[in-house]
Amino acid sequence: ETWVYAFGGGTSDGDASMRNLLGGKGANLAEMAKLGLPVPPGFTISTAVCVAYYDTGRVYPATLDAQVSDALAALEGKTGKGFGDPENPLLVSVRSGARASMPGMMDTVLNLGLNEAVAAGLAGKAGDRFAYDSYRRFIQMYSNVVLGMGHDEFEHILDDYKEREGLDLDTELTADNWKQVIVRYKEAVQKELGRPFPEDPREQLWGAISAVFDSWMSDRAIIYRKLNDIPANWGTAVNVQSMVFGNLGDTSATGVAFTRDPSNGSPIFYGEYLINAQGEDVVAGIRTPAPISRERANTLGSSDAPLEEAMPPVYKQLVDVANTLERHYKDMQDIEFTVEDGTLYMLQTRNGKRTAAAAVKIAVDMVREGLITEEEALLRIDPTALDQLLHPRIPSDDENKKAGNAAYDVAFKGLPASPGAAVGRVVFDSEEAFALAAKGEDVILVRVETSPDDIKGMHAARAIVTARGGMTSHAAVVARGMGRPCVCGASDLRINTAKGEFTARGRTFKKGDMITVDGVNGRVIAGAVSLINPDLSGDFGEFMGWADKRRTLKVRANAETPLDTRTAVEFGAEGVGLCRTEHMFFDEERIPAVRTMILSNDETGRREALAKLLPMQRSDFEEIFRILGDRPATIRLLDPPLHEFLPHTDEDIAGVAKASGLSAEELRRRAADLHESNPMLGHRGCRLGITYPEIYEMQARAIFEAAVNIFKEGKLKPVPEVMIPLVATHRELDILKKLVDETAQKVFAETGVTLDYMVGTMIELPRAALAAGEIAQAAEFFSFGTNDLTQTTLGISRDDAGKFLPIYSEKGIYEKDPFVTLDQEGVGELVKIAAERGRKTRPDIKLGICGEHGGDPASVEFCHRAGLDYVSCSPYRVPIARLAAAQAAI
Numbered sequence: 001e002t003w004v005y006a007f008g009g010g011t012s013d014g015d016a017s018m019r020n021l022l023g024g025k026g027a028n029l030a031e032m033a034k035l036g037l038p039v040p041p042g043f044t045i046s047t048a049v050c051v052a053y054y055d056t057g058r059v060y061p062a063t064l065d066a067q068v069s070d071a072l073a074a075l076e077g078k079t080g081k082g083f084g085d086p087e088n089p090l091l092v093s094v095r096s097g098a099r100a101s102m103p104g105m106m107d108t109v110l111n112l113g114l115n116e117a118v119a120a121g122l123a124g125k126a127g128d129r130f131a132y133d134s135y136r137r138f139i140q141m142y143s144n145v146v147l148g149m150g151h152d153e154f155e156h157i158l159d160d161y162k163e164r165e166g167l168d169l170d171t172e173l174t175a176d177n178w179k180q181v182i183v184r185y186k187e188a189v190q191k192e193l194g195r196p197f198p199e200d201p202r203e204q205l206w207g208a209i210s211a212v213f214d215s216w217m218s219d220r221a222i223i224y225r226k227l228n229d230i231p232a233n234w235g236t237a238v239n240v241q242s243m244v245f246g247n248l249g250d251t252s253a254t255g256v257a258f259t260r261d262p263s264n265g266s267p268i269f270y271g272e273y274l275i276n277a278q279g280e281d282v283v284a285g286i287r288t289p290a291p292i293s294r295e296r297a298n299t300l301g302s303s304d305a306p307l308e309e310a311m312p313p314v315y316k317q318l319v320d321v322a323n324t325l326e327r328h329y330k331d332m333q334d335i336e337f338t339v340e341d342g343t344l345y346m347l348q349t350r351n352g353k354r355t356a357a358a359a360v361k362i363a364v365d366m367v368r369e370g371l372i373t374e375e376e377a378l379l380r381i382d383p384t385a386l387d388q389l390l391h392p393r394i395p396s397d398d399e400n401k402k403a404g405n406a407a408y409d410v411a412f413k414g415l416p417a418s419p420g421a422a423v424g425r426v427v428f429d430s431e432e433a434f435a436l437a438a439k440g441e442d443v444i445l446v447r448v449e450t451s452p453d454d455i456k457g458m459h460a461a462r463a464i465v466t467a468r469g470g471m472t473s474h475a476a477v478v479a480r481g482m483g484r485p486c487v488c489g490a491s492d493l494r495i496n497t498a499k500g501e502f503t504a505r506g507r508t509f510k511k512g513d514m515i516t517v518d519g520v521n522g523r524v525i526a527g528a529v530s531l532i533n534p535d536l537s538g539d540f541g542e543f544m545g546w547a548d549k550r551r552t553l554k555v556r557a558n559a560e561t562p563l564d565t566r567t568a569v570e571f572g573a574e575g576v577g578l579c580r581t582e583h584m585f586f587d588e589e590r591i592p593a594v595r596t597m598i599l600s601n602d603e604t605g606r607r608e609a610l611a612k613l614l615p616m617q618r619s620d621f622e623e624i625f626r627i628l629g630d631r632p633a634t635i636r637l638l639d640p641p642l643h644e645f646l647p648h649t650d651e652d653i654a655g656v657a658k659a660s661g662l663s664a665e666e667l668r669r670r671a672a673d674l675h676e677s678n679p680m681l682g683h684r685g686c687r688l689g690i691t692y693p694e695i696y697e698m699q700a701r702a703i704f705e706a707a708v709n710i711f712k713e714g715k716l717k718p719v720p721e722v723m724i725p726l727v728a729t730h731r732e733l734d735i736l737k738k739l740v741d742e743t744a745q746k747v748f749a750e751t752g753v754t755l756d757y758m759v760g761t762m763i764e765l766p767r768a769a770l771a772a773g774e775i776a777q778a779a780e781f782f783s784f785g786t787n788d789l790t791q792t793t794l795g796i797s798r799d800d801a802g803k804f805l806p807i808y809s810e811k812g813i814y815e816k817d818p819f820v821t822l823d824q825e826g827v828g829e830l831v832k833i834a835a836e837r838g839r840k841t842r843p844d845i846k847l848g849i850c851g852e853h854g855g856d857p858a859s860v861e862f863c864h865r866a867g868l869d870y871v872s873c874s875p876y877r878v879p880i881a882r883l884a885a886a887q888a889a890i
């Protein structure tokens with residue numbers, strides 16, 4: 001079996017397609033060598049070795065040693081140098097390289113192969129300062145990553161030495177100085193490990209190879225794999241590559257670059273480099289690297305010479321290589337290079353990470369450049385990433401600098417929990433946030449953490465900031481759902497509500513102070529930054545147009561307020577798939593009438609209160625029909641259990657008493673009557689319509705009167721879709737459909753206008769899914785309420801799942817949160833059964849889904865396969881669903 005694959009020097013055993021076996025880095029090095037690009041030759045020890053190593057209790061395959069020896073001999077042949085040969089030494093780098101890039105693993109050992117004799121030999125050839133500087137770097141790195149010694153220990157020795165010799169900068173140390181430092185380094189190794197630093201280059205090499213394989217099972221790597229769904233049995237490869245030196249003087253350099261700007265996607269060569277330096281110097285931040293291109297230098301106002309001016313021929317060659325790589329990989333590349341005495345070498349290439357904005361721009365540009373097709377462009381973008389593009393944002397640091405502004409005054413940082421940016425005044429209390437927002441103030445809600453009691457304040461706030469909680473905390477989840485920017489888990493934030501202030505990093509901010517929340521980068525900035533509004537036309541619009549051409553699923557939105565409905569239309573919703581009418585009941589002004597209605601003892605009392613609500617609901621619906629134009633709207637009749645509307649405080653009760661004429665005592669008794677132990681399975685949904693038909697009758701009347709009024713305005717002809725929730729049997733639907741039909745006929749007779757309308761049902765209970773054949777006799781459409789259907793199928797309460805579901809995910813019982821990603825094996829089966837049985841009864845029945853899953857890409861893909869007609873999701877997820885639906889269709 002072949003364990004080792006060579007690359008460079010005119011041959012390549014592997015190529016980019018062998019990523020699984022060679023790891024990302026090894027496969028791309030092989031591919032670059034194959035393309036004839038200047039890659040220092042080397043070889044890759046495959047991931048299969050790693051797998052075998054762990055299968056056998058950390059023993060290498062028997063033939064590996066011989067294959068590595070052969071590869072090393074071939075490498076000596078290609079380079080004309082000898083490993084461990086003081087006359088003409090071959091030095092190598094050793095790097096890990098898994099299939100997916102994986103922080104947490106052993107990274108790099110450079111200059112491997114140096115020992116006393118080789119360093120002396122190298123000194124004769126390349127200068128003694130260079131040789132001994134390289135040697136001490138090697139000892140330091142190797143001792144750290146292979147021998148497991150602390151990095152600080154060596155820094156300590158060096159600082160100590162410099163102080164004693166009166167030296168300040170590393171560059172002031174002569175070869176003799178370094179030699180003395182090296183003696184001290186080696187003593188430290190001997191002392192700590194009880195054995196000398198290895199002199200034998202082969203022992204060094206095997207030490208480094210084993211360190212890479214061992215790091216695959218390091219705690220950090222295991223945790224990273226867990227978080228990112230990377231299987232342990234993928235293994236890592238090891239890349240051994242001949243060294244080239246960027247630190248041979250002023251004709252040498254090293255750098256990293258992106259072939260396009262990863263922050264906004266613009267096609268400029270984006271990167272930085274250092275003259276006379278080795279790879280890790282660029283990232284280490286000891287010296288500030290200079291920009292590569294003149295254009296980028298101008299953007300940054302950098303005074304350092306860009307590579308374009310410092311080494312024009314190398315720059316030109318680098319740009320050629322970058323273009324070759326982009327054309328070859330058909331994607332933006334992230335590259336590493338070294339210039340050794342005027343000669344360019346490529347050390348790495350991979351597809352570059354980028355922001356969502358850059359991803360769209362690059363994909364669209366590449367279609368225009370003829371590099372990729374529209375379909376390839378669509379498949380390349382993660383739908384959920386689009387969320388970042390739908391919110392106002394702060395200018396990037398570059399844009400800010402270019403505009404001549406001072407750098408942002410970052411007050412503190414936290415987790416980037418919900419994207420977008422917002423400016424407003426600090427408020428610590430949800431009620432206060434609500435009150436100030438009602439007066440038209442922009443407020444930012446700052447809290448230790450949030451709970452369901454804060455919903456009103458969160459909704460009223462422009463953004464939310466919390467001191468505690470992770471990416472799935474209440475604040476984070478709710479903020480994302482509402483489309484509010486959020487920074488959470490900001491550990492530097494200390495809130496003192498009593499004093500009305502917070503402190504962070506030694507500064508104090510008071511209630512009312514202006515701050516800017518940057519939810520994309522998890523920053524909170526002092527003062528007001530002027531924001532950039534999202535551009536839904538341009539590249540984004542064109543890209544979404546391609547998606548719309550390909551998808552067959554329609555996309556609607558869950559919306560009931562005019563603002564949400566307008567947002568939904570702007571984001572491309574083709575209608576409203578779920579208008580939750582109870583949200584109209586929660587309105588501050590209406591709640592007294594709602595409460596009076598609920599607490600009335602009899603039908604007459606209820607009808608009186610309902611008569612007050614009728615005009616309000618009607619005008620809500622008129623507004624929605626107007627905004628939607630000729631797009632359809634599915635309006636759901638009252639769903640939640642009545643007790644959700646009940647007054648809680650004495651003040652509330654007194655208010656209702658006044659409005660209803662009932663005594664406070666009677667109201668309390670009635671409220672107690674309505675109490676349920678399990679409201680989710682209680683008196684809710686169509687059960688309300690069955691027991692209090694006058695409620696549904698009022699709502700149906702409001703819908704039809706609104707539709708007629710809009711029709712009479714002369715421009716539009718609404719086709720309302722009236723939806724009955726939580727149906728279990730066709731008998732419920734039969735009764736309620738009759739009620740809706742009769743109400744429609746009454747309104748039509750009264751107004752002299754007859755309109756088309758539909759009556760349908762939600763499928764939210766397993767019984768409804770199974771009885772879909774009978775239910776479809778009366779239902780003209782089904783909308784799968786997969787929130788409730790998940791709850792009732794799995795027997796897991798939506799409200800309590802958070803307590804144990806994370807452990808279920810951890811144990812892989814449900815791989816994904818079933819309230820986020822549809823449980824296809826269970827809930828999905830019921831959806832399929834209901835769709836099939838419903839269609840059998842009524843072939844043209846319209847089928848959609850309106851649970852949270854309607855905005856989840858994997859669930860959208862399922863809906864496409866299950867042959868549904870549409871998905872409906874929250875407005876900010878509409879573009880995500882459009883793209884996911886297109887990807888499902890490609």
Ligand code: PEP
Pocket residue numbers: 578580639764784785786787788789850851852
């Ligand atoms: C559902 O149950 O999936 C649904 C959309 O209804 P709600 O979330 O309002 O219960």
Ligand code: MG
Pocket residue numbers: 725764785787788
């Ligand atoms: Mg429901």
